[in-house]
Amino acid sequence: MPIDPSSDTPTGPAADSAAERRAAEPVDVKRALGMYRVMCRIRAFEEHALELLKAGELPGVIHPSIGQEAVPAAVCASLEPGDYVTSTHRGHGHALAKGADPAAMMGELFGRASGACKGKGGSMHIADFSIGMLGANGIVAAGIPIAVGAAQGIKLKGEAAIVACFFGDGAVNRGPFLEGLNWAAVYRLPVLFVCEDNGFAAFTRGAATTAGYGAAARAESIGLRAESVDGNDVLELDATVREFAAEVRGGEGPRFIHAKTYRVTGHTSLDKADYRSVAEVALALARDPLKRLARELGEQGVEAEIFETIEAKERDAIQQAVEAARAAPWPEPESAFEDVQDQGAPR
Ligand SMILES: Cc1ncc(C[n+]2csc(CCOP(=O)(O)OP(=O)(O)O)c2C)c(N)n1
Ligand SMILES: [Mg+2]
DSSP: OOOOTTSSSOOOSOTTHHHHHHHTSOOOHHHHHHHHHHHHHHHHHHHHHHHHHHTTOSOSOOOOOTTOTHHHHHHHHTOOTTOEEEOOSSOHHHHHHHTOOHHHHHHHHHTOTTSTTTTSSOGGGOOBGGGTBOOOOSSTTTHHHHHHHHHHHHHHHTOOOOEEEEEEGGGGGSHHHHHHHHHHHHTTOOEEEEEEEOSEETTEEHHHHOOTTOHHHHHHHTTOEEEEEETTOHHHHHHHHHHHHHHHHTTOOOEEEEEEOOOOSOSSTTOOOTTSOHHHHHHHHTTOHHHHHHHHHHHTTOOHHHHHHHHHHHHHHHHHHHHHHHHSOOOOGGGGGTTOOOTTOOO
16 A cells, blocks of 8 residues: 555644635635746756756756645745745755746856856755845754744844745754744744655655654644645645734744645655655655646636646746856856855964
């Protein structure tokens, strides 16, 4: 029997309210198509990157988020340009959804001077402060205290912004998760915590390493309003994010969303993920967030051509980003000493 990806990790309390919230309102087609566009952009970016890696055109590896696109698309649909996000090692979707330029991101993957970090960061360290993207991060759970610190800064300065903090299901078993949530709750900081539960922490299933009722229950135990939602249903996510983000923005303190999704690829571009069955992956593919939204909007009368046009446009834009990155110069060797934090370092 294949494992149902929707039920292999603990989901905790309030699993039904998100679905009820979503069912209670008519679909805003324009907003839904906007999220569809963002999901297509993320999918096209990563599929192109995987091809380029296979062809030997890109150095290193990437951590693809194919199958998980609904989470950043829905979360960032409720963010303002002045809001912030913190990310993970699997961060392309977070940056793109927050408005990062695909050409600058592709330039970064190629290691070129045109990259978002001038070619010094690579896939796993993309940051762009100009759009509030505070950085991808190779250390599991390290984005959590960064988000909380940013939110403390916002509060001290009396700003109106909020922080969306993305992290994986593996992060909930590390110390910074408790530290960060506790601090945010004590100071009622404007953070929307978003656990992207893709079923795995590297090669291990979440259920094998997570005790009790899981992420949302842990957040509730600290006093945060928390809910588990279907992370492959962008409309369900959107309905919950809108409500929770409005509360965070209104000064009600941090909120927590546990989004159940599925990592369709391996952990990295090198991982064949043969520790799971073909049938299990097929089950997840049937829940693909892009196809699901297209099917549902189609039932409401949105023509198939609209989805095809959006998808083709996003693919073209990414292809152009690839060509721009290929043509961009390498960083000058002297630039290795620019943008480096050296305060207090011995000379
Ligand atoms: C502190 C720390 N421990 C271990 C690792 C090695 N590692 C990299 S990704 C990963 C799994 C993370 O799982 P999860 O948080 O669920 O994120 P996902 O990869 O599923 O997106 C691990 C253990 C690391 N990068 N940092
Ligand atoms: Mg995971």
